[in-house]
Amino acid sequence: MAVDVNSTTITYDDAKELAVHDDSSVRAALARRADVAPEVLYFLAEDADPEVRRAVAENASAPGLSNILLARDDDTGVRTELATKIAASAPGLDAEEADKANRATYEALEMLARDQLKLVRGVLSEALKDVPGAPVDIIKTLANDLEIDVAGPVLQHSPVLQDDDLLEIISTTQVEGALNAVARRENLRENVSDAIVASDNDGAIADLLGNNSAQIREETLDQLIDKAEGVTLWHKPLVARRQLPEGAAQRMAHYLADNLLAELGQRTDLDEETLTEVRAAVSQRIDGGGAPAPEPTSGQDFLHGELPMDMVMRLYNARKLDARVVEKALMASDYNFVFASILVRAGVGPEVGRRIFLEKHPKAIMGLCWKAGLSAEMGVQVQKRMGRMAPSEILEAGKGGEYPLSDHDLAWQVEFLPIWRPWAAGTEVAPWLGLSTKSCAATNRP
Numbered sequence: 001m002a003v004d005v006n007s008t009t010i011t012y013d014d015a016k017e018l019a020v021h022d023d024s025s026v027r028a029a030l031a032r033r034a035d036v037a038p039e040v041l042y043f044l045a046e047d048a049d050p051e052v053r054r055a056v057a058e059n060a061s062a063p064g065l066s067n068i069l070l071a072r073d074d075d076t077g078v079r080t081e082l083a084t085k086i087a088a089s090a091p092g093l094d095a096e097e098a099d100k101a102n103r104a105t106y107e108a109l110e111m112l113a114r115d116q117l118k119l120v121r122g123v124l125s126e127a128l129k130d131v132p133g134a135p136v137d138i139i140k141t142l143a144n145d146l147e148i149d150v151a152g153p154v155l156q157h158s159p160v161l162q163d164d165d166l167l168e169i170i171s172t173t174q175v176e177g178a179l180n181a182v183a184r185r186e187n188l189r190e191n192v193s194d195a196i197v198a199s200d201n202d203g204a205i206a207d208l209l210g211n212n213s214a215q216i217r218e219e220t221l222d223q224l225i226d227k228a229e230g231v232t233l234w235h236k237p238l239v240a241r242r243q244l245p246e247g248a249a250q251r252m253a254h255y256l257a258d259n260l261l262a263e264l265g266q267r268t269d270l271d272e273e274t275l276t277e278v279r280a281a282v283s284q285r286i287d288g289g290g291a292p293a294p295e296p297t298s299g300q301d302f303l304h305g306e307l308p309m310d311m312v313m314r315l316y317n318a319r320k321l322d323a324r325v326v327e328k329a330l331m332a333s334d335y336n337f338v339f340a341s342i343l344v345r346a347g348v349g350p351e352v353g354r355r356i357f358l359e360k361h362p363k364a365i366m367g368l369c370w371k372a373g374l375s376a377e378m379g380v381q382v383q384k385r386m387g388r389m390a391p392s393e394i395l396e397a398g399k400g401g402e403y404p405l406s407d408h409d410l411a412w413q414v415e416f417l418p419i420w421r422p423w424a425a426g427t428e429v430a431p432w433l434g435l436s437t438k439s440c441a442a443t444n445r446p
Contacts, residue, residue: 005029015040024049031055038063050075057082060089064104071108076117083112083124091133106135113141121150129153134160143169148177155181163192170195176322179204188214197224202233202315203325210237218245229255230311233325236332239264253278259333300388302335303354312340321345323374330378335386342382345372348414356414360387362395366403367413376403 003014005026010018010033018030019040024047030036031044032055045056045066050073056062057070057078070082086105112124125142128134139160145151154161155169155178166182170192173179182188183196183204193216196208205224208214216224221241225248228234238244238252239260249270253261264270265278315321321341329337343353346368356364365387369379376397383389398404405413 005033010035012037012040019043024052028052028055032059034059034061036061038066042066042069045069050078053078054081058085060085064102064108067105067108068111071111071115076119079112079115079117079120080123082108083115083120084127086112087124087127087131087134090128090135090138091131109135109138110141113138118147118149121145121147122153125150125153129157130159132159134158136160140165144173146175148175148181151175151178152181156184157186163189166192167195170199177324180207180324183207183214184211186213190215190217190220193217194220200318200320202231202320203322203328205231206233206237206325206328209234209241212240212242221245222248225251228252232257232308232311232334232337233329233332235260235334239267243269249274250277257334300335300357300386302339302386303357305336307336307340307343307350309340309344312337312344316341316344323378326372326374327378330381330385333385338382338386342368342372342374345374346414347371352414357387360389360393361413362387362389362393363405363409364413365389366395366405367410370403370407370410371414376401379403 003010003017005018005021006029010030015030015036018026021027021030027044027047027049028051031041031047031052038061041056041059041062042065044052045062046069047053047056053070053073053075054077056066057073058081067082067086070078073079073082086109089102089105090109109124112120115121115124121142125145128139128142139154139158142154143151143158143161143165155166166185170179170182179196179199179201180203182192184207185192188208188211193208193214196204197216197220199205208216209224222245224234225238225245228238235252235256238248239256240263249264249267252264256264261278265275270278312321315325321344326338326341326345329341339353339357342348343350346353348368348371353368356368362383365383366376366379369382370376374382380394380397383394395404403410
């Protein structure tokens with residue numbers, strides 16, 4: 001009579017028989033059982049079928065030595081399943097004090113933390129990020145990973161990391177986004193906040209200001225408020241920050257955009273005297289005490305107003321004008337900053353950029369974002385928010401988040417479209433590209 005792998009109980013001899021069954025689905029079902037002898041599960045950890053090995057990787061009853069075996073497995077799915085499983089047993093694991101079985105599990109954990117694939121390390125980081133008793137050395141290894149997708153979760157969430165660990169990472173990391181992750185940690189202490197501010201990373205400081213649980217010294221916050229006039233990325237988080245220093249609202253009123261001024265005036269923690277001064281500062285700025293507010297231009301003021309090119313170039317030259325900074329400014333509706341950033345990152349002149357947006361050409365806007373090194377999803381948002389495109393005209397990203405056009409076509413949109421329109425209308429082409437109407441016609445592009 002054939003042995004049923006799904007029976008309520010199973011004998012040792014039955015398990016040995018099923019472990020060499022011709023049907024791999026039977027062997028996988030056996031590998032999932034919690035009542036199978038450890039040596040049988042270890043045998044199945046070397047099965048030729050990866051589905052069987054994945055079943056062993058998921059099985060909490062599998063012996064520690066099988067974890068080491070599976071941590072070296074060629075199949076990515078086996079290693080990711082193993083990472084998820086042994087992360088649950090990580091609290092309290094200590095390589096020095098653990099018994100033989102737990103030492104093997106710890107060794108497997110170390111191997112996964114240094115896995116060649118980012119995906120495997122990322123799964124482990126996500127699984128361990130909230131675990132209070134996770135092994136310190138494993139968490140530090142993940143926190144110092146060169147990929148932000150791996151380092152980010154533990155840097156932002158892990159309770160295992162102490163202030164000294166965070167300060168060392170802040171002073172040494174070269175990973176883009178690492179400081180941002182630290183800045184978003186809950187209940188950040190003043191000394192860590194000071195280190196983030198001292199890093200002079202505008203994006204990380206913006207995240208710090210937006211983190212209301214982070215402790216920031218009043219004198220440090222005062223300095224940031226004064227400096228923020230030239231860093232528009234900080235404006236929105238400053239307006240939303242709780243417990244602003246005395247006099248901060250009045251000082252900010254002289255440089256905030258109108259939408260943020262309205263938000264500042266709605267704060268419930270400002271006394272009437274402060275609100276009166278804020279309103280007075282706004283009136284003075286608009287009525288002649290400062291630069292007048294630009295006239296509305298159908299939601300595309302950035303095409304007609306003065307651009308913060310000096311500030312953007314300063315960030316760019318300091319290697320701080322990354323895509324994350326541009327995205328935050330886009331979400332904050334700081335379109336002047338975003339437009340200037342796109343131009344600088346793409347190496348495109350203002351007139352070319354303005355023509356692309358005025359034409360409301362979705363492919364050209366996507367080409368400009370591509371040339372600026374932004375994601376296709378951001379390109380879609382730029383079309384919606386800054387291009388003011390109708391929903392039916394928006395060029396969407398591909399299913400995997402990729403650009404819907406080839407690199408060649410995207411480059412063409414930026415290089416040739418701005419001069420094609422005026423040529424077609426019989427006017428002079430843009431002289432800065434060094435192309436004549438004859439060379440435009442030769443391209444034979446629609």
